[in-house]
Amino acid sequence: MSPQLLEQLIQCLGKSAVLDHPSVQEAYLIDQRGYYRGAASAVVRPASTKQVAEIVMIARQFGVSVVPQGGNTGLCGGATPDDSGSQLILSLEKLNTIRDVDTVDYSMMVEAGVILQNILDTACDHDLFFPLDLAAKGSCQIGGNLATNAGGINVLRYGNARDLVLGLEVVLADGSIWNGLSNLRKDNTGYDLKQLFLGSEGTLGIITAAVLKLFPSPMNRKTAMLVVSNPKAACRLLGTVRSISGDAVVSFEYIGREAMECVLSGMNVTDPFNKRYEHYVLIELASAAGGGILDGMLEQIMEQGMGSHGIVDGVLAQNERQREALWHIRELISEAQKGSVKNDVSVPISRLPQFLEKAAQCVEATSPGSRPCPFGHIGDGNVHYNILAPQSEEPADFRARSGEALIAAVTDLAMSMDGSFSAEHGIGQLRLGMMERYKSPEALGLMKKLKRSMDPAGVLNPGKIV
Ligand SMILES: Cc1cc2nc3c(=O)[nH]c(=O)nc-3n(C[C@H](O)[C@H](O)[C@H](O)COP(=O)(O)OP(=O)(O)OC[C@H]3O[C@@H](n4cnc5c(N)ncnc54)[C@H](O)[C@@H]3O)c2cc1C
Incomplete structure (x- = not known):
């Protein structure tokens, strides 16, 4: 880095907020999965929106x-710099103040670096609820969640991150600050600018603060893990549960045998069932209304669904401890099958059973003996169709030998069924090739035009998304 650039950064932020020595940069240079390693001239840690804007102006000048970079938990290498050693990593970790909770507007104003778990806890302290929930909540930041339009376990009821935002504050590529921190529920005055930045993975602007939507706290929760005869029964069950519960379903998660096996064998967890099954769904109903409104509903669903309707077995959580134990299984799946080939696809819910059947055939044809390990948010049509190495092969060798072909096979299949090649994890650098391959020329052309017009000098996260 040029001495002049370093001097200006230190002048702007103070010495302790500029990490220019590689020995203190390590954690910022590698992505969550260890797929990417970059180099940076410095990691800068501004503590205010104004400082973020100043850094962008300095970067432009030089x-x-x-x-x-937020919590660096993203799964597509979006927060990892290239290997030129010239880029600046701008960590939002010091912008971590919860500015306001408004219990009348049902909103919370937060800075981008607030850890998601702190937002969930703060909402809870006010008897309110923020529905974004994912296994990385202890380390991901809200700015990262919004920049990746994160999904998680409550999308079925509350939508993705982009549905949970009322307003944003963003530093633009020319260093100006767009203050869109509105908490209005209705504002139909032209283009909805905040939507440009949600899901843009830091390529169009740097989110520095947001106004989030809050909801009444779910007083009542009912959770069950049901065993179904096949994925078709699982999808039918979703419709039944939605209609019987009056659409009180917040989560509807699928766990296939291999995924369950990984958690049971690798993570020292007890099987909630005393028999081995192939297909599980984790269902959670929730209601903000008191008075036991959900009592007996899951029992009714189980009774109706047993036998010919495809439910084979089930356990109902009787208390919070049992509920947490069921969720623990779901949350451990990613960690339990480290080293697998990963896919994050979606298809229309009605086509999921066919997708799962055909995907298993594609996998066997592409790499015989490999073990599909599908799980995920099937209530949203989203399957993490991960694939484990054959028992006899090392995961790293398997990924090197078959990873690319397997990903192409599964993704081609999802796309042929009107699906998406990235349901919730985003693009980053991991799926750049897929953007070229699967996006229509019109869509891709429009995205490139947008990037060029909002960031003509290519200051913000170049080489990601487009
Ligand atoms: C165990 C685990 C479970 C996960 N589960 C889910 C899940 O269920 N659903 C899901 O959708 N995702 C999931 N993820 C991935 C998810 O995208 C991230 O966890 C999270 O949303 C990213 O937040 P972060 O703060 O870590 O962002 P980072 O990884 O730091 O950054 C991600 C991207 O956003 C950009 N960015 C970060 N902060 C800002 C900002 N303030 N302004 C502009 N751009 C910014 C970065 O440049 C990068 O492109 C999971 C990850 C892990 C490790």
């Missing part, structure tokens, strides 16, 4: 680009 012709270097900026990679925004």
Whole structure:
């Protein structure tokens, strides 16, 4: 890095907020999955929106680009710099103040670096609820969640991250600050600018603060893990549960045998059932109304669904401890099958059973003996169709030998069924090739035009998304 650039950064932020030595940068340079390793001229840690804006202006002046980074839990390498060693990593970790909770507007104003778990806890302290929930909540930041339009376990009822935002504050590529921190529920005055930045993975602007939607706290929760005869029965069950519960379903998660096996054998967890099954669904109903409104509903669903309707077995959580134990299984799946080939696809819910059947055939044809390990948010049509190495092969060798072909096979199949090649994890650098392959020329052209017009000098996270 040029001494002049370093001097200006230190002048702006103070010495302790500029990490220019590789020995203190390590954690910022590698992505969550260890797929990417970059280099940076410095990691800068501003503590205010104004400082973020100043850094972007300095970066422009010196012709270097900026990679925004939140909790660095993203799964596509979006927060990892390239290997040139010239980029600046801009960590939002010091912008971590919860500015306001408004119990009349049902909103919370937060800075981008607030850890998601702190937002969930703060909402709870006010007897309110913020529905974004994912296994990385203890370390991901809300800015990262919004920049990746994260999904998680409550999308069925509350939508993705982009549905949970009322307003944003964003530093633009020219260093100006767009203050869109509105908490209005209705504002139909032209283009909805905040939507441009939600899911843009730091390529169009740096989110510095947001106004989030809050909801009444679910007083009542009912959770069950049911065993179904096949994926078709699982999808039918979703419709039944939605209609019987008056659409009180917040989560509807699928766990296939291999995924369950990984958790039971690798993570020292007890099987909630005393028999081995192939297909499980984790269902959670929730209601903000008191008075036991959900009592007996899951029992009714089980009774109706047993036998010919495809439910084979089930356990109902009788208390919070049992509920947490069921969720623990779901949350451990990613960690339990580290080293697998990963896919994050979606298809229309009605086509999921066919997708799962055909995907298993494609996998066997592409790499015989490999073990499909599908699980995920099937209530949203989203399957993490991960694939484990054959028992006899090392995961790293398997990924090197078959990873690319397996990903192409599963993704081609999802796309042929009107699906998406990235349901919730985003693009980053991991899926750049897929953007070229699967996006229509019109869609891709429009995205590139948008990027060029909002960031003509390519200051913000170049080489990601487009
Ligand atoms: C165990 C585990 C479970 C997960 N489960 C889910 C899940 O269920 N659903 C789901 O959708 N995702 C899931 N994820 C991935 C998810 O995208 C991230 O966890 C999270 O949303 C990213 O937040 P982060 O703060 O870590 O962002 P980072 O990883 O730091 O950054 C992600 C991207 O956002 C950009 N960015 C970060 N902060 C800002 C900002 N303030 N302004 C502009 N751009 C910014 C970065 O440049 C990068 O492109 C999971 C990850 C893990 C490790």
